[in-house]
Amino acid sequence: MIAIVDYGVGNLFSLISSFKRIGADIVVTADPNVIEAADGIILPGVGAFEDAARKLHDTGLDKVVKAEAQKGKKLMGICLGMQMLFEKSFEYGCHEGLGLLKGNIIPMKDTIPNTLKIPHIGWNALHFTRKSDLFKYINQNDCVYFVHSFYATDCDDSVVATAEYGKELTAAVQKGNIMGCQFHPEKSGQVGLNILRAFCEME
């Protein structure tokens, strides 16, 4: 059973449909007991970092997710959910993340060439920098769908894939059981479904 953490941020429709399509056993929940009993955790999220971090904190689920991840349970953050795995975000201020991964979230504005449109929106190719089981079904340069204006930097050795948009932006991270995709696997066609499938198949 995979628990999709429901903390009142974003629309889970596509994510739920995607897991159903691949035949995964999922539950959408805000119940700490259910999350603790699950085999894996998906931390979704769209919108503003500050708002999402506050909601996760207010529900008390930040501690649950963090504790489970530190115990070794597989965890994948998606989009803003991935950004929340890091230490800090500088999206309109400075906000604390879960601190499960080393690194910070910074704006594209002024850090990529100003001729590029922000947000980075559309299909872009993944450039793998090292092997990850999460991408065992995916090939170098397969395209996935991005929508974001901020990105992870100073990520130490957790980066497994980047996407080129003025510079190589962090696209996916993994450190042991803790994983994250900046892009939306649930909107990335068969490639995205295969990423979710690989996550479900992990021990």
Add this chain to the structure above:
Amino acid sequence: MITKRIIPCLDIKNGRVVKGTNFQGLNDVSSPIELARLYSDNLADELVFYDITASFEGRQLFTDILTKVASEIFIPLTVGGGINTVDDFDRVLKCGADKVSVNSGAIKNPSLIKEAAHKYGDQCVVLSVDIKRVDGAFHVFAKGGREDTGIEAINWIKQGVANGAGEIVVNSIDTDGVKQGFDIEMLKLVCDAVNVPVIASGGAGNMQHFVDLFKQIPDIDAGLAASIFHFGEVAIPDLKRELKENNIIVRL
């Protein structure tokens, strides 16, 4: 590098996909669910799902069809038609839309874009504009292209972006359905005016028209069409390969 997007548009009326010439004389083409699945499996980068009569007759989108499409299609889905209030945004987002396109609704209620962008984020709000030349000027048309608002189009688009529209669909009524190519002149003006993604619509008749679009306007993000895809005149995988051969970066 970000890829150029190819977007089939499904105009929906009474639960079926239709496409007319210059917005009139509609022909029933196919089932939205079957067509959406076909496109998704064949390299479409995104789908636009419009209830083309909604703003005229005040009809609500058939949300059950939308829900079915969204449950089966795992590429971005934009929904438009009859979006007049933030509640309309809420309704279609709950049915699985990723982005919501406003057109006449933004003309009737100028604060709609701002309210929706504030609630759902800029990336969720698409401003769709039907534009036609009137006495040498570009005018915004409302109600599915039936009514001249007299509003100057470039200023309208700039204002929409300032209010939080995260993407612009530019539909040229002059070239729509004529299949003689996209309205390069108009699209260039829009691309020069804003720094958000611009999607070209209206006029695609063959693969070369897409090559011309991306070659002549490097800043354009996507090309949208309906009938040439629905009637099988252009297959999206063939189009993508043709674009790639012309050094245009696409997802294959």
